[in-house]
Amino acid sequence: MKKRFWVLPLLILLAFAVVFLIATSNGKSDYVKFIESYGWEVEDTPIEIESFKLPDTLDTVYMVYNDIQLRAHFDLTPYMGKEVTRYTYKVLNYVDGARCNILVYDGKIIAADISTVAIDGFMHAINERPY
Known part of the structure; x- marks a missing residue:
């Protein structure tokens, strides 16, 4: 009975903590x-x-992508074969259709790029400003 008594106050305290953090x-x-x-x-x-597994070794496509990442001081090689999550954001202060992709492993950002998916599109490191 005493255990149940603590459940409601604990839930209320937790709710206040979440509201405080959001606020x-x-x-x-x-x-x-x-x-x-x-x-x-x-x-x-x-x-x-999107979550996906990186290949176990750098193939041609990932070698090119890793070269882009190295220019931004990232390196995918320690994460080959690992499950990562890609977060894609719409870029508002660049050309139409520009996106920012970040790859995250275990809560750590391991890669980031700016790109478009257009046929004549581009991709460059997050720290590069081609214009």
Whole structure:
């Protein structure tokens, strides 16, 4: 009986803690803050979230992608064969259709790029400003 007595107050305390955390944050995720630290403006909510496994070794496509990442001081090689999550955000202060992709492993950002999916599109490191 005494255990049940503590459940309701504990739930109320937890609810207040969550409300406090939401109210004191500026509403932006750490991922959005990371992207904005490079001068990019993005929507607060990702337009796509996808989890996938990186290949065990760098194939030709991932070698090219890793070369882009190395220019931004990221390196995918320690994460080959790992399950990662890609968060894609719409970029607001660049060409139409621009996106920012970040790859996350175990809560850590391991790669980030700016790209488009257009046929004549592009991809570059998050720290590059081609214009």
